[in-house]
Amino acid sequence: xxxxxxxxxxxxxxxxxxxxxxxxxxxxxxxxxxxxxxxxxxxxxxxxxxxxxxxxxxxxxxxxxxxxxxxxxxxxxxxxxxxxxxxxxxxxxxxxxxxxxxxxxxxxxxxxxxxxxxxxxxxxxxxxxxxxxxxxxxxxxxxxxxxxxxxxxxxxxxxxxxxxxxxxxxxxxxxxxxxxxxxxxxxxxxxxxxxxxxxxxxxxxxxxxxxxxxxxxxxxxxxxxxxxxxxxxxxxxxxxxxxxxxxxxxxxxxxxxxxxxxxxxxxxxxxxxxxxxxxxxxxxxxxxxxxxxxxxxxxxxxxxxxxxxxxxxxxxxxxxxxxxxxxxxxxxxxxxxxxxxxxxxxxx
Amino acid sequence: xxxxxxxxxxxxxxxxxxxxxxxxxxxxxxxxxxxxxxxxxxxxxxxxxxxxxxxxxxxxxxxxxxxxxxxxxxxxxxxxxxxxxxxxxxxxxxxxxxxxxxxxxxxxxxxxxxxxxxxxxxxxxxxxxxxxxxxxxxxxxxxxxxxxxxxxxxxxxxxxxxxxxxxxxxxxxxxxxxxxxxxxxxxxxxxxxxxxxxxxxxxxxxxxxxxxxxxxxxxxxxxxxxxxxxxxxxxxxxxxxxxxxxxxxxxxxxxxxxxxxxxxxxxxxxxxxxxxxxxxxxxxxxxxxxxxxxxxxxxxxxxxxxxxxxxxxxxxxxxxxxxxxxxxxxxxxxxxxxxxxxxx
Numbered sequence: 001x002x003x004x005x006x007x008x009x010x011x012x013x014x015x016x017x018x019x020x021x022x023x024x025x026x027x028x029x030x031x032x033x034x035x036x037x038x039x040x041x042x043x044x045x046x047x048x049x050x051x052x053x054x055x056x057x058x059x060x061x062x063x064x065x066x067x068x069x070x071x072x073x074x075x076x077x078x079x080x081x082x083x084x085x086x087x088x089x090x091x092x093x094x095x096x097x098x099x100x101x102x103x104x105x106x107x108x109x110x111x112x113x114x115x116x117x118x119x120x121x122x123x124x125x126x127x128x129x130x131x132x133x134x135x136x137x138x139x140x141x142x143x144x145x146x147x148x149x150x151x152x153x154x155x156x157x158x159x160x161x162x163x164x165x166x167x168x169x170x171x172x173x174x175x176x177x178x179x180x181x182x183x184x185x186x187x188x189x190x191x192x193x194x195x196x197x198x199x200x201x202x203x204x205x206x207x208x209x210x211x212x213x214x215x216x217x218x219x220x221x222x223x224x225x226x227x228x229x230x231x232x233x234x235x236x237x238x239x240x241x242x243x244x245x246x247x248x249x250x251x252x253x254x255x256x257x258x259x260x261x262x263x264x265x266x267x268x269x270x271x272x273x274x275x276x277x278x279x280x281x282x283x284x285x286x287x288x289x290x291x292x293x294x295x296x297x298x299x300x301x302x303x304x305x306x307x308x309x310x311x312x313x314x315x316x317x318x319x320x321x322x323x324x325x326x327x328x329x330x331x332x333x334x335x336x337x338x339x340x341x342x343x344x345x346x347x348x
Numbered sequence: 349x350x351x352x353x354x355x356x357x358x359x360x361x362x363x364x365x366x367x368x369x370x371x372x373x374x375x376x377x378x379x380x381x382x383x384x385x386x387x388x389x390x391x392x393x394x395x396x397x398x399x400x401x402x403x404x405x406x407x408x409x410x411x412x413x414x415x416x417x418x419x420x421x422x423x424x425x426x427x428x429x430x431x432x433x434x435x436x437x438x439x440x441x442x443x444x445x446x447x448x449x450x451x452x453x454x455x456x457x458x459x460x461x462x463x464x465x466x467x468x469x470x471x472x473x474x475x476x477x478x479x480x481x482x483x484x485x486x487x488x489x490x491x492x493x494x495x496x497x498x499x500x501x502x503x504x505x506x507x508x509x510x511x512x513x514x515x516x517x518x519x520x521x522x523x524x525x526x527x528x529x530x531x532x533x534x535x536x537x538x539x540x541x542x543x544x545x546x547x548x549x550x551x552x553x554x555x556x557x558x559x560x561x562x563x564x565x566x567x568x569x570x571x572x573x574x575x576x577x578x579x580x581x582x583x584x585x586x587x588x589x590x591x592x593x594x595x596x597x598x599x600x601x602x603x604x605x606x607x608x609x610x611x612x613x614x615x616x617x618x619x620x621x622x623x624x625x626x627x628x629x630x631x632x633x634x635x636x637x638x639x640x641x642x643x644x645x646x647x648x649x650x651x652x653x654x655x656x657x658x659x660x661x662x663x664x665x666x667x668x669x670x671x672x673x674x675x676x677x678x679x680x681x682x683x684x685x686x687x688x689x690x691x692x
Contacts, residue, residue: 053404053469053470054404054407054408054411056408056411056412058412058415058416087408089393090682091389091686092682092683092686094686094690097386098386100408100412105469106404106408106469108465108469109462109465109469111462111465111466112402112466113400113401113402113466116462168465168469168475168479252511252514252538253510253513256513256514256517289539290487290536290537290539291514291536291538294517294518294536298517298520314479315458315462315478315479315482317479317482317483344611345459345462346459346608347459347462347463347466348401348463348466
């Protein structure tokens with residue numbers, strides 16, 4: 001009798017326990033529904049200009065979440081980790097804690113009460129295994145510089161992101177840097193490119209098309225191969241003439257025609273060879289004037305680069321962008337002087 | 349039998365109550381605790397950011413609070429008031445910017461437009477002034493009159509009718525296109541040897557020097573800015589800037605505004621006599637002040653006043669960004685604060 005009653009107690013308790021567990025599971029279910037934001041099945045759009053600058057979503061951090069995983073999940077770009085971190089004022093990510101994910105471009109231009117963001121655009125030319133001179137950097141120096149950027153919180157961004165920043169349409173991570181290489185020397189493909197790939201850095205190669213496919217330059221196949229791996233191949237004119245000066249005996253009419261040819265021919269050839277339309281121009285010797293700028297605009301270039309040393313705020317003229325030549329014989333401390341990422345100015 | 353059955357029910361209900369109180373209520377309590385902490389954080393952010401002049405950040409924190417408390421009318425009203433305040437500040441700076449721009453004080457106008465965009469990133473007019481109208485300052489414009497042709501205009505402007513093709517190119521026209529009366533044309537600036545240098549007048553230089561003596565440094569810098577618009581590497585402009593910045597730096601130093609003084613000194617050419625000594629002097633003062641703040645921070649830390657300690661260390665870092673300990677100590681104190689918040 002006792003044993004059968006005991007069995008009943010156990011059975012009833014078991015039933016109750018099951019119902020409790022079911023209730024609890026339903027609770028968890030609710031919680032999951034609450035946290036569905038953690039594992040979105042549909043990829044969310046990256047922050048866009050269309051979203052109001054102060055639009056956001058509050059989510060709960062999961063067990064293994066970091067700012068990087070959250071940036072990948074919600075903004076489709078792990079590089080935007082610093083953006084989420086800034087939005088949450090640098091608070092550490094703790095499981096179960098609420099985190100605010102920004103969907104608008106709340107920090108376009110990197111404007112702060114104490115100043116504004118500036119972006120250095122670095123310029124290299126030739127590479128060598130061991131030799132270095134003014135225009136040639138050796139592999140060790142280049143690798144040291146890239147390692148310095150990687151280990152010191154710099155964010156190497158693509159030229160597209162940089163120009164979107166200049167157009168005041170997106171925000172970019174703090175300490176953003178752009179890497180460019182001029183001319184199209186073969187040594188970039190052999191030495192510089194693998195180092196950039198090792199660090200996962202995007203870069204832009206400005207080629208002058210008469211030089212390409214020569215004995216010392218990259219071939220079109222190599223340019224295409226690099227383009228497939230995150231290197232933008234852009235325009236550095238046809239013959240690399242100084243476009244800010246008339247040639248001896250050249251009339252203004254001939255000059256204009258030649259400038260148009262320098263720019264349009266190279267743009268068309270790059271498009272023909274790589275099936276990618278160049279959008280950016282680097283002036284040979286960094287030299288330009290208002291006629292060259294007009295030609296660049298009329299040929300649909302979004303931006304053009306000089307070699308005027310200095311970093312760029314978003315309001316720099318898109319057709320007179322500053323670039324700092326990194327000479328091959330620079331020490332690491334000389335290199336660092338070109339990494340000015342913020343301009344102090346009282347803005348309140 | 350009935351007694352045993354009753355016992356069975358009572359026992360089961362007790363079990364249920366225990367589980368509920370441990371599980372669900374426990375959960376609710378800890379959830380509430382976290383919510384409060386998150387809300388408190390953003391409430392503090394509203395006042396901190398407002399104090400620092402970071403109104404956009406303060407507004408975002410307010411909006412977060414509004415989302416968490418959708419029925420709280422007070423917060424909803426606060427958001428509306430704050431948005432109005434930001435808009436009014438943006439408009440005020442924009443108006444100042446336009447007024448300075450019209451007086452050709454471009455450097456000062458630029459600052460006002462930047463502040464406008466900091467408050468209101470959607471202000472397209474401020475962006476236009478800042479980024480695109482600057483280009484217009486490098487261009488000449490001409491409004492065509494009755495019977496004007498491109499050749500006539502080229503003769504009038506460049507003393508050479510054959511340059512009409514350039515005007516046509518700049519305005520998307522063919523060289524033989526007819527013009528309509530009142531048509532606004534952008535004229536290319538044809539630089540001598542395509543390397544135009546602007547001549548700086550003696551009056552400009554002496555006016556700038558007068559401004560420096562009168563401590564009107566912004567006005568002196570405006571003159572240098574105007575010269576630079578046409579000639580980026582102009583030496584007279586560099587000299588005016590160096591003198592104005594050096595004097596401004598000295599003034600800030602005497603007012604004990606060491607951070608600001610250093611910022612200004614950094615703009616001065618390192619070859620200018622006296623600048624290295626002046627910079628070394630400021631750095632020395634900054635280091636000393638930083639160390640004082642660092643020590644204050646340590647005292648607060650030992651008294652378990654973590655937030656005050658962090659404030660002091662932040663001040664130390666602001667004064668000496670290479671301070672050997674402040675950054676790490678801030679990190680430690682913040683970790684500790686977070687852990688304490690989680691435990692509450």
